[in-house]
Each structure stands twice: as C-alpha cells, then as structure tokens.
Amino acid sequence: AAGVIQSPRHLIKEKRETATLKCYPIPRHDTVYWYQQGPGQDPQFLISFYEKMQSDKGSIPDRFSAQQFSDYHSELNMSSLELGDSALYFCASSSYGKGVSEPYEQYFGPGTRLTVT
Amino acid sequence: GESVGLHLPTLSVQEGDNSIINCAYSNSASDYFIWYKQESGKGPQFIIDIRSNMDKRQGQRVTVLLNKTVKHLSLQIAATQPGDSAVYFCAENIDGYNKLIFGAGTRLAVHP
Numbered sequence: 001a002a003g004v005i006q007s008p009r010h011l012i013k014e015k016r017e018t019a020t021l022k023c024y025p026i027p028r029h030d031t032v033y034w035y036q037q038g039p040g041q042d043p044q045f046l047i048s049f050y051e052k053m054q055s056d057k058g059s060i061p062d063r064f065s066a067q068q069f070s071d072y073h074s075e076l077n078m079s080s081l082e083l084g085d086s087a088l089y090f091c092a093s094s095s096y097g098k099g100v101s102e103p104y105e106q107y108f109g110p111g112t113r114l115t116v117t
Numbered sequence: 118g119e120s121v122g123l124h125l126p127t128l129s130v131q132e133g134d135n136s137i138i139n140c141a142y143s144n145s146a147s148d149y150f151i152w153y154k155q156e157s158g159k160g161p162q163f164i165i166d167i168r169s170n171m172d173k174r175q176g177q178r179v180t181v182l183l184n185k186t187v188k189h190l191s192l193q194i195a196a197t198q199p200g201d202s203a204v205y206f207c208a209e210n211i212d213g214y215n216k217l218i219f220g221a222g223t224r225l226a227v228h229p
Binding site: 106 | 215220
C-alpha cells in the first residue's frame with residue numbers, strides 16, 4: 001500500500017540557512033500534518049492543512065512556513081535555521097473530509113532528519 | 118498546556134509474555150486516542166485507536182483499554198515478540214482540532 005513520502009530523508013544545513021521539506025500524502029488523503037521530534041522526545045505538532053487551507057496551528061516558529069498545493073502535497077519552509085531546529089520532521093496524512101477512514105487516523109511518513117551545524 | 122503522559126519510561130519483558138503500556142491523559146475533552154509504535158529512525162506506525170464512546174477495542178495481538186473515569190489508556194500486547202521492541206506513544210485528539218497530542222513515550226524492550 002502507498003505510504004506518505006517525504007523528501008529529502010536527510011538534510012544538513014548551516015546556521016542561518018534555509019531548508020525546504022516536502023511531503024506527499026497517501027493517495028485520496030486530503031489533510032497533511034507536520035510534526036517535529038527532538039532527540040528522545042515525543043512528536044510536537046507544528047501545523048496542518050486541509051484542502052490547501054491551514055486547519056490548525058501548533059508550536060511552529062515564525063521562521064517556518066508551510067503550504068499545501070493543489071495536488072495535496074505540502075512543503076515546510078524553514079528560514080534562519082538555528083542549532084535547535086535539528087530534529088526529525090514528520091509529515092502525516094489523513095482523509096479528514098473524504099470518509100476513506102477515521103478522520104483523525106494519521107499515517108506518518110518516514111521523516112526528514114535535519115541537522116543544523 | 119494539557120498533555121498526554123506515560124507512567125513508565127521503560128518496560129522490559131520476556132519474549133512470549135504479555136506487555137501492558139499505560140498512559141494517563143489530562144484533557145477531558147479528548148475523544149479519540151491512538152497508539153503508535155516507533156522504531157529507531159522511523160516514523161510512528163499506527164497500531165490501534167479507540168473513540169471515547171468505547172472502553173475496549175481489540176486488534177491483532179493488541180488490545181486498547183480506555184477508562185474515562187480516571188483518564189487512563191492502556192495498550193496490551195499479547196505474546197510479546199522481539200519485533201515488538203520499540204517506543205510506544207499514546208496520542209489524543211480533541212474533536213474539532215486536527216492535531217494529535219503525544220505523550221512522552223515508553224520504550225518496550227523484549228528479551229529472549
């Protein structure tokens with residue numbers, strides 16, 4: 001079965017650089033979520049999109065922005081990177097509006113490991 | 118803010134034994150709960166979910182119990198196998214909000 005695809009899988013950036021993470025949801029899923037997971041920590045919700053509109057917002061820094069495109073893929077843009085941004089970034093998807101499955105049943109991608117040096 | 122927490126950070130069991138992972142949640146408005154399994158370097162993997170109008174749900178070798186009175190959630194794994202070794206997170210969702218609130222995670226170590 002198709003899963004959530006994230007790219008790149010690994011990314012190394014220097015402080016003050018920018019990074020763009022991409023997420024391709026499961027086919028027929030209309031909602032994407034972004035989470036940040038620091039070492040040894042639980043995933044923290046950043047932001048979500050439903051039908052290309054921001055649907056919920058969590059602890060996302062102002063230096064970060066995200067959007068969902070017409071094909072439902074999403075990109076997380078991170079600017080002025082700081083050492084503390086080093087983490088695993090997960091994208092998850094669900095079929096909130098299409099009744100394919102439980103609306104809040106989120107399926108996670110493999111993550112992008114961002115290292116800021 | 119309110120969050121989901123776990124009683125035990127690490128649980129060690131013998132292969133073949135049953136495992137019970139516990140979780141306490143504090144938000145009485147939460148109405149949907151999920152257990153995820155996360156192996157090292159991988160994304161959380163959906164295991165089983167339960168809605169607040171249920172108190173028990175069974176899957177393949179797994180059972181989730183929900184006690185709304187004391188705001189407690191548990192995951193039972195029958196005949197634990199080495200492949201079950203991972204970190205387990207419970208997560209809660211409040212109806213009307215997209216986000217999942219994760220607990221701190223419990224590491225399950227299965228010994229032969």
